[in-house]
Amino acid sequence: MSKSLRWTREQTQALFEQPLLELLFSAQQIHRQHFDSRQIQVSTLLSIKTGSCPEDCKYCPQSARYKTGLAAEPLMEVELVLASARQAKAAGSSRFCMGAAWKNPQDRDLPYLEQMVAGVKALGMESCMTLGSLTDRQAQRLADAGLDYYNHNLDTSPEYYNKIITTRSYQERLDTLDKVRQAGIKVCSGGIVGLGESVTDRAELLMQLANLPAPPESVPINMLVKVAGTPLEHTEDVDPFDFIRTIAVARIMMPTSYVRLSAGREKMSEQTQAMCFMAGANSIFYGCKLLTTPNPAQNSDLKLFKKLGLNPENSVIEQTGSELVAQVNKQMLEADTELFYNAGR
Ligand code: SF4
Numbered sequence: 272m273s274k275s276l277r278w279t280r281e282q283t284q285a286l287f288e289q290p291l292l293e294l295l296f297s298a299q300q301i302h303r304q305h306f307d308s309r310q311i312q313v314s315t316l317l318s319i320k321t322g323s324c325p326e327d328c329k330y331c332p333q334s335a336r337y338k339t340g341l342a343a344e345p346l347m348e349v350e351l352v353l354a355s356a357r358q359a360k361a362a363g364s365s366r367f368c369m370g371a372a373w374k375n376p377q378d379r380d381l382p383y384l385e386q387m388v389a390g391v392k393a394l395g396m397e398s399c400m401t402l403g404s405l406t407d408r409q410a411q412r413l414a415d416a417g418l419d420y421y422n423h424n425l426d427t428s429p430e431y432y433n434k435i436i437t438t439r440s441y442q443e444r445l446d447t448l449d450k451v452r453q454a455g456i457k458v459c460s461g462g463i464v465g466l467g468e469s470v471t472d473r474a475e476l477l478m479q480l481a482n483l484p485a486p487p488e489s490v491p492i493n494m495l496v497k498v499a500g501t502p503l504e505h506t507e508d509v510d511p512f513d514f515i516r517t518i519a520v521a522r523i524m525m526p527t528s529y530v531r532l533s534a535g536r537e538k539m540s541e542q543t544q545a546m547c548f549m550a551g552a553n554s555i556f557y558g559c560k561l562l563t564t565p566n567p568a569q570n571s572d573l574k575l576f577k578k579l580g581l582n583p584e585n586s587v588i589e590q591t592g593s594e595l596v597a598q599v600n601k602q603m604l605e606a607d608t609e610l611f612y613n614a615g616r
Pocket residue numbers: 324325326327328331332333334371372373374403
């Protein structure tokens with residue numbers, strides 16, 4: 272579909288209704304037209320300010336409204352953030368994403384955020400931040416500091432959105448994406464499957480993303496991580512095939528975007544993850560705490576990559592023989608600090 276054409280509801284619904292294997296075949300063909308099917312972009316996500324968020328996102332343990340036992344932490348010191356970025360780079364990550372549980376950053380935070388971005392860039396990594404809503408000026412300052420990507424998810428369809436979040440409007444989210452785009456920062460925006468939404472809501476979410484003035488360069492598709500104490504704690508599980516289908520439709524509708532397997536991956540079998548890659552997912556998070564929910568140990572990711580013949584994109588592991596894999600595995604197993612999640616222990 273050309274950029275000037277917009278996806279219609281009927282077209283999107285028709286993709287969701289295709290027989291799964293037909294859909295996977297189409298998605299894989301489109302994927303191979305735009306990407307090397309053996310390359311997976313690997314990002315590491317660090318929570319640089321945890322908890323006490325004033326928003327009411329019903330899935331989120333970081334909201335101050337829910338009793339999840341999460342210990343709130345203030346904005347991390349710049350040097351600690353950069354130490355974590357160095358570890359992520361050593362473990363094969365090419366992008367370092369920094370997330371803060373804020374409605375929006377205050378101007379007083381900007382000098383520290385700018386230093387973090389500049390420090391990550393100096394390591395030769397791509398930088399990404401997710402900080403909530405931004406003003407035009409804040410977006411421009413982050414762009415000037417060298418920020419490559421800004422993450423701000425739409426989460427779900429406009430119709431279902433109010434059942435999940437009431438403290439920030441859908442339009443505010445679209446406005447933030449527009450400010451980020453205007454500042455020249457690449458957009459990372461996606462959503463969550465498993466909020467209790469219908470298939471129509473999933474279709475509407477993907478339509479919103481694909482019909483933005485330019486589709487996001489990066490589209491994270493999350494599976495809900497049900498956290499005790501949040502209102503969505505007891506939501507019904509999603510059939511993995513429905514999740515895979517959502518990935519495939521995202522790939523077809525946004526052929527040049529990186530589609531990222533994000534939160535919820537630790538609960539997925541290797542086979543489900545493999546089918547997600549078949550469906551066109553070509554980016555994952557690994558390593559540091561995935562904000563506040565567990566992420567599979569990095570070495571299990573590398574093992575899966577090896578089984579599937581996949582390589583992390585633009586990283587040291589790309590040139591691997593088994594010796595380098597072993598060395599990187601060792602680095603990852605040793606990289607167990609309070610900042611760096613190691614589920615292998
Ligand atoms: S998802 Fe983000 S904005 Fe919503 S409560 Fe969690 S940290 Fe706050």
